[in-house]
Amino acid sequence: MTEPAKYAELHARSAFSFLEGGSLPEAMAEFCAAQNIPAMAHLDRNGVYGSPRFHMAAQKVGIKAHVGAEVSVMDENGIANLPLLCESQQGYQNLCRLLTRTKLRVPKHSASFAQISELEEYAAGLVCLTGDEHGPLAVALARGGKDAARQTLTRLVSIFGGANVYVELQRHFDRAQEARNRVAVELAREMALPLLATNGVCYATPSEREVMDVFTCIRNKRQLANAGRLLAKNAERYIRRPEEMARIFADLPDAIANTCELSARLEFTLENLGYKFPKYPVPGEGSEIEFLRAQAHQGALGRYRELTQKVSDQLKKELDLIERLELAGYFLIVWDIVRYCNQHGILVQGRGSAANSVVCYALGITAVDPVGMELLFERFLSEERGEWPDIDLDLPSGDEREKAIQYIYQRYGQLGAAMTANVCTYRGRLAAREVGKVFGFDTETLNRLSAMVGGFEWRGPNDTFDNYFSSAGLDLSHKRIAKYLDLCVRLQDLPRHLSQHSGGMVVCQGQLDSVVPLEPATMPGRVVVQWDKDDCADMKIIKIDLLGLGMMAVLKDSIGLIHDHYGEEVDLAHLPQDCPDIYGPICQADTIGMFQIESRAQMASLPRNNPRKFYDLVTQVALIRPGPITGQMTSPYLRRRQEKEPVTYPHPSLEPILKRTLGVPLFQEQLLRMAMVCANFSGGEAEELRRALGHKRSEQRMKEIEKKLRAGMMQNGIGGKAQNEIVQFISSFALYGFPESHSASFALIAYASAFLKIRYLAAFTAALLNNQPMGFYSPDTIVKDAQRHGLKAKPIDVTCSDWNCTLESYAGKIVLRIGLRYVRGLQQATAETLVNERCRRPFTSTEDLARRVPELSKANLAMLASIGALNNINARLHRRDALWQVAKAGWRVGSLLREVVESDASSPLSAMDVEERLIADYHGTGLTVGPHAMAYRRPEMKRLGIKSAADLKQMPHGKPATVGGCVITRQRPGTAKGLIFMTLEDETGNSNVIITPDFYEKNRVSVLYERFVQISGTVQNQDGIVHLKAQSIKPLAISAAEIQSHDFH
């Protein structure tokens, strides 16, 4: 019997070469194992993008994963792709540095290539192959014949050394290739270089050649029909069995034998990456851990004022573990960033699992007291799990976050810190569209398809490509259409390009560019690594997330305004807890503008949940998420809160985990712990589950996990209903759920926003208006809500408004002044010139204003006049007087007449009436500080039997009623089975209307486009939550003002 053939595939690239490879690394690893190939080298084009995933997959199936890349190199023959394999850690580091150097030289999306001199510099530890038809040997041969090829080979030998250059042979049944191979063999024999057979793999199986062809078309912006010879000649670049390779290369057995020999030589794998987190430069003589202990102790004293035994014990336990895991440096570095933010007045708060750690709390990284909240530290860091801690920092979005990021770049150097990447993959709509283009569908069909294929969510069993295509009018029995459908499905989850992750940063001891190649991001000054956050975690690279949060900016601005106008200091870390006056309005769902609890769905559950202490808010934040809603956890939880149903557990073993949430899982950690307890998941498996639940979950992964869960539960004797219930809990969390610690951090911000809104309404409203757009409501709704709570708001006035909304004293009260930022079409720089000029000397007339602020265009002046901002400029003018004047002031005069001041005479125009003022206000600013449009028409409404929002709240359940008002939000959440939630606003508050899908179909126009409507229906008044279920809708002719509704379809 002959010995089975031995062959290692040493030249393969995956879909992570972005449109130049057709299979995922995992599929390639699995296929290798199935074909009895002991090792494979994963060489992406100009990067190591897919290497971590290939490494992890290879470990799982027990094959050896070699690392390398195809590097584009420019020489006198042109650009060639040179395959390089990493023999040692030094080789890998050199490859990373080489790629970083070439990538950072050119802007993102530009072709990068290395120079010969750079190859010489970074050659150590690398083995070079001569490549395929785009390799240096073939390129030289095509350009200059055998002599040029010899020259190229000689140069490669001089760069990498004779032992490190392999003459590569591929056989794809192509005449031209065979002719090249003949020359290559001759040259190899002549120069005594080893031959190496590879298959230049681009995909796992021959059928993926179709994916490859589609990618080629997408890359070249062609259609299949006209791509011609850009497409592959045949489908031979798949993973071939060793026997097949041996047969094809029967005439050159040494080329096959050398593959195993070289594979044995390549020692390096990603296991020994050589990543080290940077050390923190400790002042004085002590070690990092000693310094951390001192800082934590000192911080804890500041936080708790007095250290209880429980706190001290916890602190000691955590610090001991940090010492054992050698993570002191990491904590100190995050502490350093937080300290920088504090010193520079940037509000910062940690979220994520870090909120479970008392050390983080003591260091000021997080603001949730884990001892008081009884959060489990082990979820953040544990010795057994071998996971790395994950600290996320929330920063005010915009410039301040950028400042913190730049601080890290500056502190660790451009090559020592970078953002993590985000791999954009083909999902439903993108795949349908791009593949459609490649198949040459007309624009109309493409539009129809994209409109029909849902976004990122697979919402239900009917949301399949088959159904989408059938409803778009495509005939699935036609081969071309069937192929199209097939390819759309096959493209799912394949990477398309790399973008920047919103906030993840990695830093490294020494040079990050020797750990992973860096490349430029689209944003200038930003650098990203070639791996995404999961890859970084797999490679045990610690990341810090710096995320931007609009509400952080609001909190910070509020604190500044409170200091300036109320003369009080607010410390967010020490807000008075559990104040009834704060929870009162929250329980009544009076939460417009408050972080996370202002949406319609949140408002509808607040009176039922009835939060009275901080932990109630934590559950509230987690409650209204697609996960708990579709998993049908929200209603049981609320019923249990109201003691309308008993607290039960799917299985007695789950009681300790679910006790705090009344037997209903609401947090991600609970799901993970359920999997660990019921189905014997190990720490690593639970971590895998957590990732599968992440936002880029794949159907395949979820199915595998479900299988594992059921098997585990069967082992533990959990079957039947309990098993189904638990699986249902866990798999529905795939549609997003919050971790408890994350909820706690958000709840803290929610509480802070509620606290500021209730105690310092003027400051909070001004800050909220200055940070728009954010949240759920339009500025107009925010102003109207604040007015109903007693805040006096004053209109924009060029004699006193700044760019931002400000606070003023008026009759002993603090009032809000709307800022010039709300004037439509006014540039910030122009407004600032106006304010500076006004500070120099007040304006005496509209003429004076127009002359001294020449940046104000005619349109700006007219806009200011029409919203009444010029009314107070000298004498009392009405808006039309001002408009009449600015119409003249806008005509620029020559230098001779520039100083001639004309008096402001009254105009022939009549003053605006109420309706005209409303129209002008909404047209010019999007809001009004005057009475609500409905207020003017209340007597008429009463005559028509239309109730106000306040009246509706008093109506008993089941009674018919009619309400009228201005539509401020329309929402059609994916989780609500097609129901539309509409909010109507009038001068007394908001009324909530529910619109059923049937009713919507009959009244589409009124529901979607009318600004003012009257709706009749049945009152649903339960547990203090009042809704009107619509039965008829009519437009109301109240005002022609352009009041905008915030719609979420």
Place this chain on the structure above:
Amino acid sequence: MLFGCIYAPDFPVQAALQDSPASFLASAVAVLDGPESLLKVVACNDPARAAGVAFGMTKLQAESCGEIRLQKRVIEHEESAQRALLDCVYKFSPRMESTAGGVVMVDLTGSSRLLGSAKEIGQALLHEAEAAGFTVNVAMAANPDAALHAARGFKALTVIAPGKEAATLGSLPIAVLEPPEEISEVLFHWGISDLQSLASLPMVPLTERLGQPGLHLQRLARGETQRELVPADPPLIFRENMELEEPVELLEPLAFLLNRLLEQAMYRLRERSLATDHVELELTLEVHPEQHLQADSPAATVTSQHQRTLKLPVPTQDARNLLKLLQLELNAHPPVAPVRKIAIEVFPVRSRSIQAGLFQPLAPEPVKLEITMARLRSVVGGEDAQGRERVGFAQTLDSHRPDSFAVLPSGFTADAQPASRRTCQLALRMFRPPLAARVTMREGSPATISFERTRTRVTRAGGPWRTTGAWWDQRGEWQRDEWDLELNYAGSVGLYRVFQDLLSGQWFVEGMYD
């Protein structure tokens, strides 16, 4: 002075419905225009407005308004509707102006004796337009602008007595003046909503603020402007007809007649410096379907049409060449019965003069080439079994598929790609079509082959060279393995290219290397 104005509201809708049955007129209709991906409502009728359709809505929004007929805007329809409106007015006076889509002005000064009072003329205009299928407003006034604005603003017929312009127009909204957007916005903010308030603003301050355009608007509002009409041109149609006393049966006398018509049409084209690249020939034939019954009875005679179209690659004014082409066309597709009537329409385009490059190789004149090709086509026929043109320019296709080429009707296109780089130094004599063969394999390589009734042993084989492609295409997909075989065939050693069609399993000998 007396001017009349016909104004058709929602003109695009009226134009779109011109040829529709009357029942459609009452239904809600909206006309959409814009790029295919973003069609928006550009006009709608009253029923559609009542259903909630508004100007600028997207197609999706309009669809959500219920039962609305959505039609895509067709400019040709509007042009023909406008011509119909002009026709209505032309009956009253040739001094007319095609002011805008759906607006036609006519100068009726001095026609009262002939046509009656202003009111009578107005009513006659109204009836004329209604008879042509339009719903219109008509206004009569002493100046064209006042007439236009009254027609835009008032329903049915309005007659403005001279000197009463300002008083009559006063109640109309500003929008009838169609002011420029920026002025419209200013007036809106000023609260000036009707012509009367605009007319009453002080003139000098108004000019200081809105400049001459503002002043002009005010004068329009007061009905004080006077202007000349821009005369409308009759449309350019080059159609020549001839009805024959005796039907023509032979092509030769027909050609003689065609020549006359073509000469005439070309003369008219040349007069206007135009040329044509599109000729439509319509022959009305005399057919006797029941000849065997009553051959001489005129009642049994029915006529039938025979239409031919000529399209040229370049415009021409040469009647002779066109005649040649028409003759060839009629030779290939002769009329089946004697010709009773001839109509030729030539479609005008701008004539094109081509300056040939100094170093450009000489090519035959395009029209002559066209004639030659038409001749060849009439001899060898149009398309072959594979659907390829038989006459034209052969061009290799950009494909890995061996021996793929197309025959194009006109010359080489700019994106034609050079043939792939030759890697084989030997010349190959192709067998067209390839010869069917039978091959036996040994150890994965051909061992014997039989073709042309001869069986021979393969002495050496190279390959396979595999190409596959067009996997997405039901008809075009191919998969084949090529082999280069050394054969001792017909007494001498030769090198042959043989391939197997992998989809059918069939073997072929494709050619022989020299």
